[in-house]
Amino acid sequence: MVLRIRLARFGKRHAPFYNIVVAHARTARNSKPLEVLGTYNPIPQPPRPGDERGRPFKEIKLDSARARYWVGVGAQPSDTAWRLLSMVGILEPKFRVGEVKQQVIKADSAAKSLIPPTQTA
Amino acid sequence: MPPRLHANSVPASIIPCPSVRSQSAQTFRQCREFSQSSCRRETLRRREMYAWLNGPGAALKNPLPGSTNYLGAYDKYGNLWRARPGWTPKKLDEEKEETKEEPKSDEEKDASSEGQEPADELEMSVRRDEERKQKSVAKAEKDDELPPERLEDLRPFPLNKYFRSQSVLSEELREAIYQRVVNEGASVSLASVEFGVSNERVGAVVRLKQLEKQYIAEGKTLAVPYAKAVLEMVPKTPYIDPKLPENKGKRPVQHESINDLIVHPATRQQLFVPVSESREFTRVDAGKAFDNNLLPADERIPHPELVTAERELAAGLSFAERTRLAQQRLQKENERKQKIEAKKQEELKKLRTVPGRRWDFVFQDISVENAGKDGRNDKGVGWRYGLPHEDRKKGQVKIPTKVEA
Numbered sequence: 001m002v003l004r005i006r007l008a009r010f011g012k013r014h015a016p017f018y019n020i021v022v023a024h025a026r027t028a029r030n031s032k033p034l035e036v037l038g039t040y041n042p043i044p045q046p047p048r049p050g051d052e053r054g055r056p057f058k059e060i061k062l063d064s065a066r067a068r069y070w071v072g073v074g075a076q077p078s079d080t081a082w083r084l085l086s087m088v089g090i091l092e093p094k095f096r097v098g099e100v101k102q103q104v105i106k107a108d109s110a111a112k113s114l115i116p117p118t119q120t121a
Numbered sequence: 122m123p124p125r126l127h128a129n130s131v132p133a134s135i136i137p138c139p140s141v142r143s144q145s146a147q148t149f150r151q152c153r154e155f156s157q158s159s160c161r162r163e164t165l166r167r168r169e170m171y172a173w174l175n176g177p178g179a180a181l182k183n184p185l186p187g188s189t190n191y192l193g194a195y196d197k198y199g200n201l202w203r204a205r206p207g208w209t210p211k212k213l214d215e216e217k218e219e220t221k222e223e224p225k226s227d228e229e230k231d232a233s234s235e236g237q238e239p240a241d242e243l244e245m246s247v248r249r250d251e252e253r254k255q256k257s258v259a260k261a262e263k264d265d266e267l268p269p270e271r272l273e274d275l276r277p278f279p280l281n282k283y284f285r286s287q288s289v290l291s292e293e294l295r296e297a298i299y300q301r302v303v304n305e306g307a308s309v310s311l312a313s314v315e316f317g318v319s320n321e322r323v324g325a326v327v328r329l330k331q332l333e334k335q336y337i338a339e340g341k342t343l344a345v346p347y348a349k350a351v352l353e354m355v356p357k358t359p360y361i362d363p364k365l366p367e368n369k370g371k372r373p374v375q376h377e378s379i380n381d382l383i384v385h386p387a388t389r390q391q392l393f394v395p396v397s398e399s400r401e402f403t404r405v406d407a408g409k410a411f412d413n414n415l416l417p418a419d420e421r422i423p424h425p426e427l428v429t430a431e432r433e434l435a436a437g438l439s440f441a442e443r444t445r446l447a448q449q450r451l452q453k454e455n456e457r458k459q460k461i462e463a464k465k466q467e468e469l470k471k472l473r474t475v476p477g478r479r480w481d482f483v484f485q486d487i488s489v490e491n492a493g494k495d496g497r498n499d500k501g502v503g504w505r506y507g508l509p510h511e512d513r514k515k516g517q518v519k520i521p522t523k524v525e526a
Contacts, residue, residue: 044480088475100477
C-alpha cells in the first residue's frame with residue numbers, strides 16, 4: 001500500500017488544526033496513523049512581543065529527521081505536505097515557494113528591512 | 122384595573138374629596154395637561170423632599186474642593202461634622218478676592234525685604250520662603266481651614282454605618298509605581314513593598330498605565346475630565362515623593378495590607394487531625410493535612426521575604442549582615458530569572474523561520490519519540506488519538522491568565 005505524508009484535520013469549526021501524519025493512503029483522514037510527524041496551525045498568530053519585525057506567523061512543529069526517513073522509504077507527501085516539507089529543505093520546492101521567497105526578499109531589501117538571508121534550499 | 126380618566130373630563134361630583142380636587146386643579150392643571158395620574162396634590166413627602174433639597178441637602182450640591190462629598194459627613198441640619206462650629210464654606214468670589222490680595226502682600230514683603238537686605242544669599246532666601254510658608258499656613262488656619270476627613274466622614278450611606286469608602290491610588294502614586302517598575306526595573310514584589318500596594322494592584326497599575334501611554338502615543342482621546350471628576354470625589358492615597366526635601370524621613374502611606382494570606386479553597390473545611398503529643402506538627406504539616414499539594418502558609422503569602430527579614434532582625438543580626446543576606450537573596454533570584462530568560466532565548470533561536478508573503482512560517486523541531494510507545498504521552502505533540510477533548514469539561518479555565526504585551 002502507498003504511504004502518504006498528509007495532514008489530518010483536527011480542531012473545531014473555524015479553528016482548524018492539523019496533525020502532519022504518515023499513514024496508508026487508503027485509510028480515513030483522521031484514523032490512527034503510522035506516526036504523527038508534527039502539527040500545523042494554519043491560523044496566523046499575532047507577532048511575539050519582542051519581535052522587532054512584527055510579522056504574524058504560522059506555527060509548525062515537525063520532526064524533520066523522521067520526515068526525511070519516511071520520504072526516503074517512499075512515502076508520498078500530499079501537495080500541502082510537500083509545500084511544508086519543501087520549506088525546511090526536505091524536498092525540492094514545487095509550489096512557487098522559492099518564487100514567493102524571492103519576491104519577499106526583493107521587497108524587503110527595497111524597504112531596507114532586517115530580514116536575514118534565508119537558510120533554506 | 123379601571124380605565125384611566127382625565128381629571129378634566131371627570132365631573133367634580135364623582136371625586137370624593139372636592140376640596141382637595143379643586144386645589145390640585147388650581148395649582149397643576151395649567152402646567153401638565155397631558156398627565157394621566159389622578160392624584161396631583163402636593164404631598165407631605167414632596168414638601169419634605171424640597172425642604173431637604175433647599176435646606177440640609179443644598180450643601181451636597183456643590184462639593185467642597187479637595188474633599189469627598191458623602192452624606193455621612195453631614196449632620197441632619199446640613200452641617201459638616203468635622204468642621205468647627207461657625208465654619209462656612211468659602212464662596213468662589215471670596216477665594217478669588219483672597220488670591221488677588223495675596224500676591225500684593227507678597228510683593229510688599231519682597232520690596233521691604235529687598236530694602237533691608239540687598240545681598241541675595243541662597244540660605245536667606247530659603248529661610249524667607251519657609252517663613253512665608255509658615256505665615257501663609259497660619260493665615261489659612263485662621264481662615265477656618267477644613268480638617269481632613271475622619272473615618273466617620275467616609276460613609277456614603279448613613280444607614281449603613283459599617284460601610285466606609287476605601288481610598289484609591291492617586292494619579293501621582295500610580296505614575297510613580299509605573300516609573301519604578303518599568304523604567305527603574307524593580308520587580309513587582311519590590312514595588313509592592315515600597316509603595317504599600319498589593320502585588321496584584323501593582324501589576325494592574327503597570328498594565329493600565331502602559332495602555333494609557335499607548336493610547337496617548339496613538340493620539341486617542343482620553344476621558345480625562347471624567348477621571349478627574351471621579352478622582353476628586355473619592356478618598357485617595359497620596360504619593361510621598363522621597364526626593365522632595367519636605368518629605369525627608371517620611372514613610373510612604375500604606376495603601377492596603379500587602380501580606381495577607383489568600384484563603385485557598387482546600388483550607389475552607391474544618392479539619393480535626395489527631396496528632397500524637399510527641400510529634401512535632403508544624404505549618405508545613407498543617408498544609409499537608411488539608412491537601413497534599415498545598416504549600417504551607419509561610420510560602421503562600423505574597424511576601425515571604427518580609428518574614429525572613431523580620432526573623433533576621435529578631436535573631437539580632439547586625440545591619441551589615443542583614444544587608445549582605447538580602448543582597449544574596451536578590452542575586453539568587455536574579456540568577457534564577459536570567460536562567461529562565463536564557464532558556465527561553467535558546468528555544469527561540471532553535472526556531473526556523475521561513476518568510477512568506479503575508480506571514481512567516483515558524484518551524485520547531487520536535488522528536489516523535491516523545492509521544493511514547495502508545496503515542497499518548499503528554500510530551501508528545503499534536504492532537505492525540507483515542508482521547509476525548511476536554512475543553513467542555515467542568516473546571517476548564519478558558520479565561521486567559523496572562524497578557525503578552
